[in-house]
Amino acid sequence: xxxxxxxxxxxxxxxxxxxxxxxxxxxxxxxxxxxxxxxxxxxxxxxxxxxxxxxxxxxxxxxxxxxxxxxxxxxxxxxxxxxxxxxxxxxxxxxxxxxxxxxxxxxxxxxxxxxxxxxxxxxxxxxxxxxxxxxxxxxxxxxxxxxxxxxxxxxxxxxxxxxxxxxxxxxxxxxxxxxxxxxxxxxxxxxxxxxxxxxxxxxxxxxx
Numbered sequence: 105x106x107x108x109x110x111x112x113x114x115x116x117x118x119x120x121x122x123x124x125x126x127x128x129x130x131x132x133x134x135x136x137x138x139x140x141x142x143x144x145x146x147x148x149x150x151x152x153x154x155x156x157x158x159x160x161x162x163x164x165x166x167x168x169x170x171x172x173x174x175x176x177x178x179x180x181x182x183x184x185x186x187x188x189x190x191x192x193x194x195x196x197x198x199x200x201x202x203x204x205x206x207x208x209x210x211x212x213x214x215x216x217x218x219x220x221x222x223x224x225x226x227x228x229x230x231x232x233x234x235x236x237x238x239x240x241x242x243x244x245x246x247x248x249x250x251x252x253x254x255x256x257x258x259x260x261x262x263x264x265x266x267x268x269x270x271x272x273x274x275x276x277x278x279x280x281x282x283x284x285x286x287x288x289x290x291x292x293x294x295x296x297x298x299x300x301x302x303x304x305x306x307x308x309x310x311x312x
Contacts, residue, residue: 130194130285139293142256146297150304153245157308160241165309167242170235175226176306179219183295186216190264194288197271197281205271205284212291213264216257219298223254246305253297260294263287 129136157164193208230236230243237247267287274280 130289132282132286135286135289139289142293143297146300149245149249150300153249153304156241156245163240164242167240167246168306168309170230170233171246171306172226172229173306175222176302179222180298180302182215182218182222183298186212186219187292187295189215190288190291194281194284197276197284200276202271202276205276206268209264209268209271213261213268216261216264216291219257220254220261223250249301249305253294253301256294256297260287260291263290 189208189211193205193212196204196208235243237244264287267284270280270283
């Protein structure tokens with residue numbers, strides 16, 4: 105049997121076939137408040153990094169060349185692909201397709217986990233090469249920024265795993281859609297933060 109498809113919800117929670125929905129941000133407003141505040145904090149971090157680079161371009165450039173841009177690119181592609189399946193899971197939830205929601209969430213987690221494996225490998229490689237947060241200012245920023253981002257990533261994986269459980273047992277109603285949209289927005293933020301970190305740390309060349 106085909107899974108039931110839920111009709112679109114109106115502002116009052118009832119289906120409406122003739123009245124269009126008013127534009128609104130997906131997910132919960134509280135999540136958006138956190139995302140905006142978090143992005144603002146990272147923008148401040150990036151500003152401090154840029155000021156440090158302008159003050160000591162040779163130090164930053166001689167340190168940057170020890171990063172593996174190939175691994176950074178791989179992590180970018182991993183997160184972008186993972187975010188694609190996250191978007192598919194949200195679309196499936198809006199349409200009431202339970203099995204598709206679960207499958208796409210699991211793919212989001214499995215593909216996203218490749219980021220953790222690659223990043224841990226990179227941390228170990230840097231440690232074996234003798235680099236640490238105490239090496240110099242560049243590596244202090246590198247380990248701090250990527251470490252904070254990795255914490256965001258881990259929280260996102262936990263939220264996705266929780267959503268898998270909800271998708272398996274809860275009704276795919278408007279409340280569920282708000283939950284999965286909120287988790288999706290957070291996961292896309294994790295992706296966006298890495299897209300900004302990757303060129304800033306791995307690619308930009310500001311040699312004096």
